[in-house]
Amino acid sequence: MEPQPSKKIAIIGGGAAGFFTALTLKEKNPQTQIALFEKRNDWLTKVKISGGGRCNVTHFCFDPEELSKKYPRGAKELRAAFYKWQPSDMIEWFSDRNISLKNEADGRMFPITDDSQTIIDCFMEEAEGSQINLRKGFGIENFFLEEAGSFSLKIEDSETESFDALCLTTGSLKGSLLEHSIKKLGHSIEPLAPSLFAFNVNDKRLKSLAGISVPSAEVWIDSKHSLQSGPLLITHRGMSGPAILKLSAWEARNLQNKGYHFDFYVNWLADETEGSIKEQFDRNRDSQGKKTIKNTPLLKLPKRLWESLVEYSKISAETTWAQLSKDLEQTLINEIVSGHYKAQGKTTNKDEFVTCGGVHRKDINFKTMESKYVPNLFFAGECIDIDGITGGFNFQAAWTTGRLAGTAMAQI
Ligand SMILES: Cc1cc2nc3c(=O)[nH]c(=O)nc-3n(C[C@H](O)[C@H](O)[C@H](O)COP(=O)(O)OP(=O)(O)OC[C@H]3O[C@@H](n4cnc5c(N)ncnc54)[C@H](O)[C@@H]3O)c2cc1C
Numbered sequence: 001m002e003p004q005p006s007k008k009i010a011i012i013g014g015g016a017a018g019f020f021t022a023l024t025l026k027e028k029n030p031q032t033q034i035a036l037f038e039k040r041n042d043w044l045t046k047v048k049i050s051g052g053g054r055c056n057v058t059h060f061c062f063d064p065e066e067l068s069k070k071y072p073r074g075a076k077e078l079r080a081a082f083y084k085w086q087p088s089d090m091i092e093w094f095s096d097r098n099i100s101l102k103n104e105a106d107g108r109m110f111p112i113t114d115d116s117q118t119i120i121d122c123f124m125e126e127a128e129g130s131q132i133n134l135r136k137g138f139g140i141e142n143f144f145l146e147e148a149g150s151f152s153l154k155i156e157d158s159e160t161e162s163f164d165a166l167c168l169t170t171g172s173l174k175g176s177l178l179e180h181s182i183k184k185l186g187h188s189i190e191p192l193a194p195s196l197f198a199f200n201v202n203d204k205r206l207k208s209l210a211g212i213s214v215p216s217a218e219v220w221i222d223s224k225h226s227l228q229s230g231p232l233l234i235t236h237r238g239m240s241g242p243a244i245l246k247l248s249a250w251e252a253r254n255l256q257n258k259g260y261h262f263d264f265y266v267n268w269l270a271d272e273t274e275g276s277i278k279e280q281f282d283r284n285r286d287s288q289g290k291k292t293i294k295n296t297p298l299l300k301l302p303k304r305l306w307e308s309l310v311e312y313s314k315i316s317a318e319t320t321w322a323q324l325s326k327d328l329e330q331t332l333i334n335e336i337v338s339g340h341y342k343a344q345g346k347t348t349n350k351d352e353f354v355t356c357g358g359v360h361r362k363d364i365n366f367k368t369m370e371s372k373y374v375p376n377l378f379f380a381g382e383c384i385d386i387d388g389i390t391g392g393f394n395f396q397a398a399w400t401t402g403r404l405a406g407t408a409m410a411q412i
Contacts, residue, residue, distance in 0.1 A: 006031040007412050010153055010163040012140045012178070014038030015046055017381025017398040018169035019123045024406025026130040032410065034132045035163070039139030039156070044120045046171070050395070051108075055116030057094070058087040058399070059392040060103035070393045072195070072250045073356050074386030077366040078397060085403035087396055097122050106242075108391050142181045145374060165376035165412050167369075167405050169398075170383045172355040182359060186373040190385040192357035195252040196245050199264070200345035201238030205312050210236045212302045218267040219243045226251055229270050234305075237347050239266075242390065245349060249389045252356045260346045266339045268301060268309075277333055281324070289322030296321070298336070309335045354394050358385040368408035369401055376412060380405040 009025065011018050014036055022036045042048075047055055061067045064082035068075040087109070091101055094111075099122055101109045111118040127134060139156040143166060146152055151166045173179050174192050183189060217232035219239075228250060233241035247264070248255065255262060269277065280298060288296060294317045297306035311317075313332040315324070359379050363372055371377040380401040388394045 006033055007164040008033045008035070008162070009165045009167070009409055009412070010034075010140075010151070010161075011036045011167045011169055012153075013169035013171055013381070013383070014040075014043045014134070014136060015169060015171050015381065015398070016044065016395055017171075017383075017402045018167075019044065019127060020399050020402035021167050021169055021378075021380050021406040021409075022132050023123070023126050023130065024403050025409050026132060028407055028410030030130070035161075036127070036132055036134055037138045037140055037153075037155070038134075038136040041137050043134070043136060044123060047119055047123075047395075048116050050116055051110060051392075053116055054110045054114045055119050056108045056110055056390075056392040056395070057101060057119060058090050058109045058396045060087065060107040060109055062086060062088045067393075067396070070391065071386060071388045071397065072252065074361060074384070074388075074397065077361050077364075078386065078400065081366055081400050081404055085400045087392075089403075090396065090399050094119075094122070097126070106391070139177070141177050143178070144181070145185060145377075149375060151377070165378065165409055167378040167380060167409060168359075168383050169379075169381045169402065172382055173358050174355060176383075185371070185377065187363040187371065188360040190357040190360055192355050193252045193256040194346070194348065194353065195249045195356045195387050196353045196390055197248045197346040197348050198235060198240035199238045199244055199248070199341075199343040200260075200347055201341050201343055203238075203341055205308050205339070205341075206234050206238070207308075209234045209304055209308060212305055213241060214268050214300070214302065214305070216270040216300075217241075217243050218270040219247050219264060221247070221251060221254070221262055221264040226254075232266070232268075235347075238343065239341075240347070240349065246389045248346070249354075249356075249387065252387075255346075260343065262343050264341055264343060266341060267337045268305065268339070269298070269336055271300070272337075274333055274337055277336060278329075281321070281329055281333075284321040285324070290320055292317065293319055293321055293324060293332075301336070309339070349390075354382060354387045356385065356387045358383050361385055367404070369405035370408060376409075378405040378409060 068079035100112045102112045103109045141154040143153045152160045152162050213233040218229045220227040228246040230242035232243045294310050297303050369378045381398040
């Protein structure tokens with residue numbers, strides 16, 4: 001029998017998903033001729049700036065069930081995918097290439113060098129060593145399905161080239177030239193919306209408190225169904241920190257619909273209950289009745305935040321614990337456990353932001369990442385309507401979907 005000619009496969013987008021797809025494909029089928037296209041003059045630009053330049057590669061969580069809960073969009077599809085490729089596989093993959101990762105107390109994992117260049121150097125070395133045709137500075141304008149089932153790619157300022165299979169790893173489809181080609185082949189695209197942003201809040205309670213944080217807050221909008229918890233940071237513009245970023249991710253579409261002007265609520269002491277705070281108030285009344293409330297902050301609440309909440313509750317600076325009326329006590333407790341704030345806009349988090357939206361998940365077979373409508377057309381990474389909260393989950397989604405796509409394309 002004649003040997004089959006090796007397949008020509010194009011991967012469009014030289015970011016995390018593009019590289020991992022290409023490297024997986026080469027590992028699984030070294031004969032494949034792979035062209036990796038990148039429209040910019042640099043590879044892996046987001047990896048470079050990610051995690052404040054340290055690259056939060058993945059998360060210290062090895063249970064697919066738990067891991068999938070970190071994805072406001074795509075949890076169900078990723079849960080099954082994580083059984084095939086998850087953070088432990090990624091740690092091992094890097095370790096086989098002499099790159100050690102470390103985890104921080106909150107589970108985020110970084111290269112021990114604390115330098116994203118370590119990850120870039122690893123990918124570049126691997127790609128150059130495996131004869132992947134690296135074509136940077138080549139943007140793909142559009143692509144067509146040819147009658148024979150292959151794809152022709154129109155390369156910007158250049159000719160059209162034909163490939164047996166195609167994987168789209170373009171990242172966010174915002175303003176992408178390829179949106180039209182994707183839709184023309186029957187796929188739908190979920191509208192794009194920013195995720196992971198801080199809330200702008202102009203509120204006298206927060207004046208001069210920028211830089212203050214609490215370790216365990218709860219935040220929610222509308223109803224407690226949306227509640228998210230974690231550290232909360234007061235910024236010059238309003239509020240940020242993990243609790244706020246998580247809420248922004250889970251409610252990304254809702255908040256976009258509200259034009260980023262919305263009411264939300266904060267519990268500054270998530271580890272306490274209204275009852276336990278009341279008990280503490282009673283104890284203070286008994287044991288330090290002569291002390292002023294303003295000068296005796298509740299445990300764990302930063303002093304200046306406490307003072308601000310006391311003042312906002314209209315409790316005078318001279319009022320002592322013994323003098324605290326039941327009404328004012330309740331006002332202050334409400335301020336602590338369910339303070340009402342108004343957001344007037346958003347600020348993108350500089351360390352990490354993602355776009356939700358992209359190619360509809362229902363159009364993709366998540367066992368292979370192949371289109372359900374067009375054979376040999378694959379998708380991986382952020383171009384799909386998948387996104388995670390902060391903590392390394394977005395890169396993990398890129399590694400996992402890239403792994404599945406690369407493995408499946410090796411069988412073509
Ligand atoms: C500032 C910042 C920090 C972040 N930090 C983290 C972090 O620490 N941990 C984490 O998990 N996530 C982080 N994220 C999110 C993470 O970077 C993305 O989820 C991830 O990069 C997605 O990978 P991707 O390969 O799908 O897309 P991208 O990394 O966006 O790569 C897509 C590539 O395709 C190219 N491209 C697009 N269209 C074309 C075309 N038509 N032709 C050719 N090339 C094209 C683009 O130029 C780009 O290089 C961060 C994001 C930002 C913005």
